[in-house]
Amino acid sequence: MHPIAFSLFKSSPPATIRLITALLIFAITGCSIQPTAIHLEVTQQEKNCLNFFDQLDASISTLTFFEASVQRVDDYPIYRSDRFLASFSNQKLTPQEHIAWKKSLHKNAITAYQQEIARLPKNTNLPLPFNQSSVLSNIYQCTTNLKSYFLKKETNAPLNTARLQIKDNYSATARFFGIYPLSQWLAQPSMKNYQKEMTARYLKGQRKNSRKILYQPKTRKTLDIQFIQRTLANAYANNALHIPVLNSLDEQALLAHFSPNLSLEKTNSSDNIGSPEWGPNKKITVNTQKPSAYTFITYTRLNGQVLIQLNYGFWFPERPTQSSFDIYAGMLDGIIWRVTLDIQGKPFFYDSIHQCGCYHKVFLPQDVSYNTTNNTNESPLFFSINNVVLDSTHPVTLNIDSSSHYIVGISQPHSSLRSSLRPSLRSKSTKKTETIPYELSNYTSLSQLPTKNRRKSLFEKDGIIEQSARKERWFLWPLGVVNAGAMRQKGRHAIAFIGRRHFDDAFLWEKFDIKKSAW
Structure with a gap:
């Protein structure tokens, strides 16, 4: 037995038990330790927009359904992926390429939302953060207002292959x-x-x-x-x-x-x-x-x-x-x-x-x-x-x-x-x-x-x-x-x-x- 390990068992029983317990806890949790997450401070306007997207997505899920031609991106309502755009997710992109890529992901989301909103009943009530009459105009405005929020979010929840990979059509x-x-x-x-x-x-x-x-x-x-x-x-x-x-x-x-x-x-x-x-x-x-x-x-x-x-x-x-x-x-x-x-x-x-x-x-x-x-x-x-x-x-x-x-x-x-x-x-x-x-x-x-x-x-x-x-x-x-x-x-x-x-x-x-x- 290693000398250090042997010396542990020569200590008093209570101390030994406490030390072993601490080591077990460290062993169990150590592998799951993640880098410190950046705390996302949210303004009131951002809260309103996030609530708007939550309510919009809940209405679509309940009253109709999400478009199957593109795939939603977890934690990012402003993006939708497809097989072509997902093919860039495992590449190292320059900042300019990353912006162009996200612009295409966002275009997919706008197109899908247009179709989904058109299928909602006319009496659907949503908490519109802005005075514009249309739901779509609120999507545009909230996307702009949440730009900084989603940039910070990418640190904790990156737009990687796991998040954007498209499910195949085989069972x-x-x-x-x-x-x-x-x-x-x-x-x-x-x-x-x-x-x-x-x-x-x-x-x-x-x-x-x-x-x-x-x-x-x-x-x-x-x-x-x-x-x-x-x-x-x-x-x-x-x-x-x-x-x-x-x-x-x-x-x-x-x-x-x-x-x-x-x-x-x-x-x-x-x-x-x-x-x-x-x-x-x-x-x-x-x-x-x-x-x-x-x-x-x-x-x-x-x-x-x-x-x-x-x-x-x-x-x-x-x-x-x-x-x-x-x-x-x-x-x-x-x-x-x-x-x-x-x-x-x-x-x-x-x-x-x-x-x-x-x-x-x-x-x-x-x-x-x-x-x-x-x-x-x-x-x-x-x-x-x-x-x-x-x-x-x-x-x-x-x-x-x-x-x-x-x-x-x-x-x-x-x-x-x-x-x-x-x-x-x-x-x-x-x-x-x-x-x-x-x-x-x-x-x-x-x-x-x-x-x-x-x-x-x-x-x-x-x-x-x-x-x-x-x-x-x-x-x-x-x-x-x-x-x-x-x-x-x-x-x-x-x-x-x-x-x-x-x-x-x-x-x-x-x-x-x-x-x-x-x-």
Whole structure:
């Protein structure tokens, strides 16, 4: 025994007991000792603002729900995170980069609050700290007044990865009880067959003599490539993280410029795009008299750069039954078309999913390569579009199959199809092709659709549309995707059954080594 330890037991019993007790207390608590926390002195105005946020969040939680497309940040009501912004949380940022990052987190919070407030009953009473009539103006004012408070708070509760990491859209419980190591192995042959089938369907294309509908944006103002380059260059230069954040007018201009045409095979009433609405029977319908694309901006990180992505969501009334036992059929259907621009503002590549997160397809120009060596089990389907002359002044046309609404081809028509359409125009250009204009709408409107008494989201609090549930979920649940086949909100799209992958993963394309031949 160590001499010091031995001498302890030679002391008087009471003294020994006291010393041992003290040592035990120190041993138990020593590991949990934290650096001295900075005491946050709060002014009365700050107290009022903190109480306002507490009451606002309590009202949202009780009377509606928080937006599932972004994630709340514990202890920071003025911020909301997403996968892209969370990807910066483990980096060492300069003070200027940190400010730019927090500005984007705050922009997320403002956008989410706007949607949540719109869904609150009109008679909701909140303790507004300022005389402004709107809740949103109080959010802006309180954010300014709490700036110093939250800066101090970062010392005790830093904005780190643990606080900002986004929960994935897979159920660990389902994978546990579904014996995932075995079930994912059993699913691999089916996944490979699916890839072969979908590739064959794409290569086959649309039926030659089928009736078609051509949807075009109602207004498309073609932008000069120099204007696009200048706009993006300014956006990159004005952000410390080199995120090309655009103002709303420039966003709308880019979204309109790159908006696609849709050539749809028409065999039934499901083959028309429209606007989701809440009906009087509390059921969601798609109003095909109001064709729309629901647009939003995202970003991706690739080869040390941040690239802007233009997203277009389209909705169909249903995916009709095509066999006696069709596990993929059900109410509501849709696709998301995404255009990733390079830093010069030219289309880098395209990809798409259905609104369920299924059928991820990537469309690459001839000068873009990829590598699936590390993702052999279930990679997206990659298609070359060498036959398409990618001119950024011409729109891309998506050739879409009937009923299943699969994209089965990409083309770029002549400029004769690019002319702007009058709002009332519904003309038949040929016996088999009808031309219909569609509107560009903000994706956020889907979270605040009008009903008889108040506004209501298309999505549930988990970001899923329960009404769109598919039978396939009963077969695929062991693979962990919650309610597989159901339509869901942006930010909630799991896009792989084997492994974990999300449509909004900030480093998605680095996993497939996407690059231009010149890089």
